[in-house]
């Protein structure tokens with residue numbers, strides 16, 4: 001028995017050491033790879049995306065849920081490397097592995113091309129909500145929030161509150177209360193009128209917008 | 217005294233231009249029946265919402281016994297409330313407006329409605345609007361950061377009375 005365990009132990013150690021010495025990724029940025037990763041066909045990528053990826057990452061590469069990373073507008077070469085790494089198991093994720101293991105490199109490049117050209121989830125001035133905050137929507141008679149609440153949401157004479165730093169959930173609740181009239185202490189309905197025209201999504205976007213504003 | 221020929225010409229040109237402009241203004245003032253508001257009536261702007269006439273639920277359009285219409289509006293940063301009103305065409309309209317906060321002005325292009333809404337006073341405008349359509353009430357007195365967004369909508373409804 002002893003005689004057997006020793007070679008096994010040595011073999012095991014050898015195996016382990018070769019595993020440890022494996023490269024962290026098989027993708028090497030040679031000029032060819034670099035060119036290949038950027039030569040995908042977005043139209044074909046879209047077809048695969050609709051069938052396989054949208055389920056988790058959302059139709060535009062921006063998922064509604066918090067469990068999936070946004071991949072829209074991501075760097076094309078980065079996307080390609082991640083997909084190859086998921087496929088080879090260099091980046092370990094069972095869900096992702098299952099989705100890419102039967103795709104060839106061309107298809108991975110196509111997917112990369114598709115997601116890279118989609119608009120990323122906007123931040124800052126492009127964030128959803130920003131338009132309502134700074135300009136409102138004249139077609140729906142929504143005066144911009146800034147008009148009343150002040151240019152940096154810090155409130156204004158005499159009864160228009162500061163909006164920064166409210167917990168997002170509470171903010172949504174406040175807006176819903178104005179919208180359904182259960183809060184109606186705003187004289188002349190100035191706030192109710194602004195809230196009434198807003199959709200759930202817009203209120204959500206505004207909540208995130210204001211929750212993200214730094215409090216000075 | 218000698219005046220240079222060119223100088224003289226330009227003095228005449230300036231004189232004529234001035235006369236033409238005053239003429240145009242006078243013509244439109246008379247033709248469109250634009251006149252200064254005649255009503256002097258005071259009110260406490262700070263407690264406007266506590267008065268009967270300008271309480272929130274009493275604002276808007278009301279038809280009087282004689283068929284004429286009274287429109288009660290409040291100018292408050294940033295809108296004229298209610299922000300959308302509907303009035304009949306070819307009907308005597310009496311606008312009664314007051315400010316909840318600072319100086320506003322209301323101007324409705326396409327009509328002769330144009331008046332200041334001064335805190336502490338009730339502004340009154342009487343008019344008849346012959347043409348049905350959508351009109352905009354603009355604030356034309358700078359009233360704060362949202363002044364450029366201060367507007368409301370007036371829909372003049374064809375009630376069959378328009379001259380054919």
Ligand SMILES: [Cu+2]
Nearest residue numbers: 320355359366
């Ligand atoms: Cu104003």
